[in-house]
Amino acid sequence: MKIIKRDGHIVDYCPDKIETAINKANLEVEEEERVTEQQIRNIIKYIEGLKKKRMLVEDIQDVIEMRLMALGKYALAKQYITYRYTRELVRRSNTTDLSIKELINGESEYWNTENSNKNATVVTTQRDYLAGITSTDITRRFLLPEDVVKAHDEGIIHFHDADYFAQNALHNCDLINLEDMLMNGTNINGVMIERPHRFLTAMTIATQLITAVNSSQYGGCTITLTHLAPFVRSSYENYLKKYKARKLPKDQVEKFAKEDLKREVIDGVQTFQYQINSMTTTNGQAPFLSVCMYLGETEEYKEELAMIIEEVLKQRTAGMKNEKGVYITPAFPKLLYVLEEDNMNPKGKYYYLTKLAAKCTAKRMVPDYISEKVMKELKKNEYGEGDCYPCMGCRSFLTPDRSISLGNIAKAKNYVEGKGKYYGRFNQGVVTINLPDIALTSGKDMDIFWKVFDERLELCHKALQIRHKRLSKVTSDVAPILWQHGALARLEKGESIHDLLHHGYSTISLGYAGLYECVKYMTGHSHTDGGKGKEFGLAVMEHLNDACKKWKAEEDIDYSVYGTPIESTTYKFAKCLRDRFGKIKGITDRDYITNSYHVPVFEEIDAFTKLKLESEFQRLSPGGAISYIETPNLENNLDTVMEVIKFIYDNIMYAELNTKSDYCQECGYTGEILIDENLEWYCPNCGNRDHDKLNVARRTCGYIGTNFWNKGRTQEIKERVIHIDNKDDE
Numbered sequence: 001m002k003i004i005k006r007d008g009h010i011v012d013y014c015p016d017k018i019e020t021a022i023n024k025a026n027l028e029v030e031e032e033e034r035v036t037e038q039q040i041r042n043i044i045k046y047i048e049g050l051k052k053k054r055m056l057v058e059d060i061q062d063v064i065e066m067r068l069m070a071l072g073k074y075a076l077a078k079q080y081i082t083y084r085y086t087r088e089l090v091r092r093s094n095t096t097d098l099s100i101k102e103l104i105n106g107e108s109e110y111w112n113t114e115n116s117n118k119n120a121t122v123v124t125t126q127r128d129y130l131a132g133i134t135s136t137d138i139t140r141r142f143l144l145p146e147d148v149v150k151a152h153d154e155g156i157i158h159f160h161d162a163d164y165f166a167q168n169a170l171h172n173c174d175l176i177n178l179e180d181m182l183m184n185g186t187n188i189n190g191v192m193i194e195r196p197h198r199f200l201t202a203m204t205i206a207t208q209l210i211t212a213v214n215s216s217q218y219g220g221c222t223i224t225l226t227h228l229a230p231f232v233r234s235s236y237e238n239y240l241k242k243y244k245a246r247k248l249p250k251d252q253v254e255k256f257a258k259e260d261l262k263r264e265v266i267d268g269v270q271t272f273q274y275q276i277n278s279m280t281t282t283n284g285q286a287p288f289l290s291v292c293m294y295l296g297e298t299e300e301y302k303e304e305l306a307m308i309i310e311e312v313l314k315q316r317t318a319g320m321k322n323e324k325g326v327y328i329t330p331a332f333p334k335l336l337y338v339l340e341e342d343n344m345n346p347k348g349k350y351y352y353l354t355k356l357a358a359k360c361t362a363k364r365m366v367p368d369y370i371s372e373k374v375m376k377e378l379k380k381n382e383y384g385e386g387d388c389y390p391c392m393g394c395r396s397f398l399t400p401d402r403s404i405s406l407g408n409i410a411k412a413k414n415y416v417e418g419k420g421k422y423y424g425r426f427n428q429g430v431v432t433i434n435l436p437d438i439a440l441t442s443g444k445d446m447d448i449f450w451k452v453f454d455e456r457l458e459l460c461h462k463a464l465q466i467r468h469k470r471l472s473k474v475t476s477d478v479a480p481i482l483w484q485h486g487a488l489a490r491l492e493k494g495e496s497i498h499d500l501l502h503h504g505y506s507t508i509s510l511g512y513a514g515l516y517e518c519v520k521y522m523t524g525h526s527h528t529d530g531g532k533g534k535e536f537g538l539a540v541m542e543h544l545n546d547a548c549k550k551w552k553a554e555e556d557i558d559y560s561v562y563g564t565p566i567e568s569t570t571y572k573f574a575k576c577l578r579d580r581f582g583k584i585k586g587i588t589d590r591d592y593i594t595n596s597y598h599v600p601v602f603e604e605i606d607a608f609t610k611l612k613l614e615s616e617f618q619r620l621s622p623g624g625a626i627s628y629i630e631t632p633n634l635e636n637n638l639d640t641v642m643e644v645i646k647f648i649y650d651n652i653m654y655a656e657l658n659t660k661s662d663y664c665q666e667c668g669y670t671g672e673i674l675i676d677e678n679l680e681w682y683c684p685n686c687g688n689r690d691h692d693k694l695n696v697a698r699r700t701c702g703y704i705g706t707n708f709w710n711k712g713r714t715q716e717i718k719e720r721v722i723h724i725d726n727k728d729d730e
Contacts, residue, residue: 143470147462173220173427174213174219175392176209182205276289277320287332328663339645368654397623397625515540615653626656
């Protein structure tokens with residue numbers, strides 16, 4: 001028999017625990033009220049005679065109480081109930097000790113692999129984790145209802161970021177309004193930051209602002225290089241003045257000014273890259289930053305923007321040096337390159353930038369690609385016009401609803417009347433539904449499936465409402481950099497952020513995971529089959545969207561369907577499914593479930609078919625999505641990279657190429673560090689297995705991870721198939 005504990009974990013039945021509990025109660029009553037050893041054994045036999053495969057620990061305790069009363073041992077039964085209640089109080093008041101001990105001692109696989117960009121042994125990370133353990137404890141005991149906690153523990157849903165939820169001021173992802181802060185001034189820790197007069201200064205200030213913003217929330221944040229382009233021109237004008245003052249000929253003035261400007265752009269980009277990767281936020285890690293490169297955002301400063309983009313791509317291609325002085329792939333910032341007519345035409349002026357982007361992708365896995373053409377087809381504003389803008393963090397996309405008629409509710413100083421506004425908007429948080437669990441609960445009965453689906457959706461809805469209500473009490477004072485000084489708004493002191501949570505200004509996300517396993521179990525087919533499986537998969541996605549539309553209409557809150565980047569949760573969900581339903585071939589027999597709508601990593605499929613198929617599902621994940629293909633080393637095959645990029649431009653809104661660029665510090669090997677049958681990483685050249693001497697970079701679920709992964713994610717990485725041939729290697 002298996003016992004389901006209060007936290008959802010399943011353990012083996014142990015009769016000794018029953019005997020111990022009754023004996024402790026025995027000691028607290030008079031001798032005539034006690035039960036004998038034989039009577040205790042009879043109670044145990046009665047429980048075992050029920051012949052249950054599984055029992056809740058609460059049900060066993062109920063049976064014990066009834067048997068004690070049946071024996072006329074009312075005082076003992078009362079004492080046992082008191083003992084049970086006391087134990088429950090102890091559990092509720094002291095749930096953090098073990099987690100803290102495991103974290104500090106480095107004993108926990110969970111904490112050591114919880115985030116592939118965090119090192120749990122470093123004091124700054126431990127400080128964040130310690131606060132997170134306390135927050136999670138408070139969240140579970142005081143802030144969430146029992147049904148939400150129970151569903152979270154059992155892997156039915158996942159209430160994301162409980163380790164930050166106790167602080168009611170914190171939210172998820174941002175699109176930082178860097179333009180407003182740089183052009184109109186801002187404030188960090190009571191220090192006024194005025195408009196910079198040159199590019200290098202602007203880049204330095206930008207990194208400080210990004211770190212401050214990232215320390216005031218818990219998700220990813222995004223800026224665009226467009227907001228830095230005006231300062232390139234400012235620097236150029238300063239250099240022109242300098243050389244004109246020397247009364248040099250015009251051609252020399254321009255020549256020297258351009259040379260100085262080029263050096264400053266190089267220095268500015270280098271400063272930005274160094275600082276982003278060396279700074280630490282209050283979350284105990286480098287800022288989770290994405291940087292957008294979109295020529296179409298400006299006409300006035302397009303030349304200056306192109307200069308910055310070129311240098312960013314060149315320096316990122318080179319990489320950053322590790323402790324051995326060897327260039328490796330850095331995790332941050334994530335780069336977002338927008339494909340548009342100006343840079344996709346081989347005869348166009350900016351096609352050279354796309355070729356640089358392809359070279360960078362082949363070497364360093366970034367940039368990721370946003371198709372302006374496809375995005376404008378999918379993201380229509382209230383007037384039916386297509387919009388293009390970057391995601392918040394790794395994949396969270398805002399919807400364009402009422403982006404114009406909302407007006408300037410954030411009181412931004414760079415607001416333009418009648419124009420859609422995206423920078424300064426944000427995401428309130430995520431709750432994810434476990435789709436395979438719904439399928440397995442239904443036992444393949446379609447009527448039961450849709451009924452359970454609706455019940456689970458309402459549970460997610462309840463949890464999302466709790467997130468929203470907690471944020472709705474926040475005033476601008478809790479994070480001045482966000483709400484008062486331009487990152488997200490310029491509200492007055494003490495002013496509520498309530499309006500920014502409604503009217504489509506910000507999103508709140510219904511996440512989903514495991515579409516493949518759900519479809520496979522219900523239909524016997526993958527959702528890639530082009531028939532019954534695909535049809536059912538699309539119906540599931542439509543149902544998620546219908547729920548969000550209904551909630552949105554009723555509450556004026558922008559619920560959106562979000563393809564969750566489950567990192568450690570993919571392992572948790574898989575374990576919970578196996579505990580609840582056993583090992584089912586092709587469904588629960590792996591230590592991970594498939595992210596969002598993705599084709600499962602082990603399914604053989606070519607790159608173009610995969611991207612085309614996933615584009616149909618990406619359309620139904622408007623609040624957040626990303627697709628990818630796995631490739632071999634394509635550094636010597638850039639024509640193939642360009643072919644994929646062209647396909648992305650024509651067919652899918654947001655996609656990336658996953659390459660390998662690893663390094664072994666022991667022997668100097670560069671290439672792909674491998675995973676053995678025991679899920680251990682090793683150098684194929686010298687056999688080195690020391691994580692501290694291996695530099696490994698893999699796309700985890702949107703961002704690049706460089707600090708290794710839990711067992712489930714490692715298995716998923718190991719099983720990834722290649723989606724494209726390397727023609728030059730044949």
